[in-house]
Amino acid sequence: MLDIQYRDESCRGRGGIMTLPHGQVEIPAFMPVGTNGTVKAVKHKSVEDMGYKLILGNTYHLYLRPGMEVIKAAGGLHKFSSWEHNILTDSGGFQVFSLAPFRKIKEEGVRFRSHIDGAYHVFTPEKVVEIQETLGSDIQMVLDVCTPPGISHKEAVKSLEITTRWARRARERWLQCHDEYQGKLFGIIQGNFFEDLRKRSAEEILELDTPGIAIGGLSVGETPEMFRDYLHYTAQFLPEDKPRYVMGIGTPDYMLEAVEAGIDMFDCVYPTRIARNGTCLTRDGLLALKNEKFRLDQEPIDPHCTCPVCQTYSRSYLRHLFKAKEILGPMLVTEHNLHFLYVFMEEVRQALREGRFLSYKKAYLDRYRRR
RNA sequence: GGGGAGGUUCCCGAGUGGUCAAAGGGGGCAGACUGUAAAUCUGUUGCUUCGGCUUCGAAGGUUCAAAUCCUUCUCUCCCCA
Numbered sequence: 001m002l003d004i005q006y007r008d009e010s011c012r013g014r015g016g017i018m019t020l021p022h023g024q025v026e027i028p029a030f031m032p033v034g035t036n037g038t039v040k041a042v043k044h045k046s047v048e049d050m051g052y053k054l055i056l057g058n059t060y061h062l063y064l065r066p067g068m069e070v071i072k073a074a075g076g077l078h079k080f081s082s083w084e085h086n087i088l089t090d091s092g093g094f095q096v097f098s099l100a101p102f103r104k105i106k107e108e109g110v111r112f113r114s115h116i117d118g119a120y121h122v123f124t125p126e127k128v129v130e131i132q133e134t135l136g137s138d139i140q141m142v143l144d145v146c147t148p149p150g151i152s153h154k155e156a157v158k159s160l161e162i163t164t165r166w167a168r169r170a171r172e173r174w175l176q177c178h179d180e181y182q183g184k185l186f187g188i189i190q191g192n193f194f195e196d197l198r199k200r201s202a203e204e205i206l207e208l209d210t211p212g213i214a215i216g217g218l219s220v221g222e223t224p225e226m227f228r229d230y231l232h233y234t235a236q237f238l239p240e241d242k243p244r245y246v247m248g249i250g251t252p253d254y255m256l257e258a259v260e261a262g263i264d265m266f267d268c269v270y271p272t273r274i275a276r277n278g279t280c281l282t283r284d285g286l287l288a289l290k291n292e293k294f295r296l297d298q299e300p301i302d303p304h305c306t307c308p309v310c311q312t313y314s315r316s317y318l319r320h321l322f323k324a325k326e327i328l329g330p331m332l333v334t335e336h337n338l339h340f341l342y343v344f345m346e347e348v349r350q351a352l353r354e355g356r357f358l359s360y361k362k363a364y365l366d367r368y369r370r371r
Numbered sequence: 372g373g374g375g376a377g378g379u380u381c382c383c384g385a386g387u388g389g390u391c392a393a394a395g396g397g398g399g400c401a402g403a404c405u406g407u408a409a410a411u412c413u414g415u416u417g418c419u420u421c422g423g424c425u426u427c428g429a430a431g432g433u434u435c436a437a438a439u440c441c442u443u444c445u446c447u448c449c450c451c452a
Contacts, residue, residue: 094406114408188406248405251405267406269404271405276410277411290401323399
């Protein structure tokens with residue numbers, strides 16, 4: 001499943017090929033998020049043309065709407081959404097976290113209310129595996145309990161222990177999936193912001209020997225310093241021979257930090273969300289298109305960018321689209337941001353291959369932080 | 372020509388004696404956004420040397436006090452001729 005082809009000896013960074021049911025994926029890889037079976041504001045064809053081979057979908061959202069009957073009838077999420085490459089589905093664990101006011105965690109599973117109609121539903125670790133099997137996920141995540149910074153050690157232990165027990169149950173159920181289903185299961189390390197608990201969670205999750213390992217519970221409101229510290233601390237426990245995934249990060253600085261720590265995969269709504277809100281990723285940092293200073297600016301978003309948007313449109317025009325609330329604005333900036341990150345990851349892989357990742361990182365951040 | 376309604380801070384619009392630099396929208400400006408309840412949310416929007424100063428069509432008046440009351444002028448809209 002994982003073919004590590006090169007390492008950067010100056011850090012833990014590495015790269016290669018991950019082979020999944022729907023084809024190969026170059027790692028380290030950023031994965032665009034397509035919660036509802038669509039990467040918002042952009043066609044799957046465009047995402048594919050940029051080079052992406054692995055995107056996310058969401059168990060929670062797709063289960064609630066359109067519902068499994070619809071996706072089953074289509075023959076799975078790939079056919080339903082016309083995406084022929086790989087899909088990683090999140091388990092709903094993050095919704096257990098982000099929709100906290102509407103849920104109750106018990107040993108059996110989590111009872112929650114739909115954000116759509118308020119109806120009660122229950123997710124158990126087993127049920128979530130079944131849903132993801134029906135979706136046809138190439139990588140499925142175990143149901144976990146994600147927690148925010150600031151909780152007590154005692155609360156963190158409790159969440160960690162449930163996460164481990166749920167992971168065991170998920171794995172048992174996953175082993176019983178139909179033979180034709182080839183999707184991989186990833187365990188998730190929790191432990192909040194306590195080193196002893198991070199270590200303990202890592203040990204317990206690794207013991208399950210899932211095909212891949214994720215670090216969860218980061219970028220949930222902690223400071224960048226805490227993110228960095230707990231990322232590196234947790235990453236040291238990850239095995240060499242399995243894909244390593246840090247959930248929920250997507251700014252260039254965080255991804256560079258993760259690559260340095262030896263992480264292979266990341267996903268984030270950030271680039272697509274800020275795109276819809278008028279903010280572009282550039283080599284010089286963020287560019288808020290709605291700002292008055294771009295009113296007459298005839299330059300493209302990023303003069304060095306090779307994306308179709310930068311070949312065609314000016315900041316002035318794109319600013320106008322956002323001020324006029326035209327749907328094309330979010331569409332074009334989403335395309336730019338995703339293209340930007342794909343090229344960014346190609347550069348990262350190249351730097352790793354050539355053993356100069358740390359200098360690449362430093363130069364990138366020096367420039368990125370300048371604006 | 373006759374009758375009626377009204378002119379409020381960039382726009383629309385609330386306010387009919389003090390608690391009004393003036394509600395609420397819109398627009399403008401700025402910020403946020405990291406396993407998507409997000410084409411969303413938040414802040415700000417007369418000037419200021421922060422003590423005040425100047426605003427509610429214009430001018431004058433009443434009052435301790437006026438966007439609010441009175442007089443004249445002016446402009447807009449509606450109805451009837």
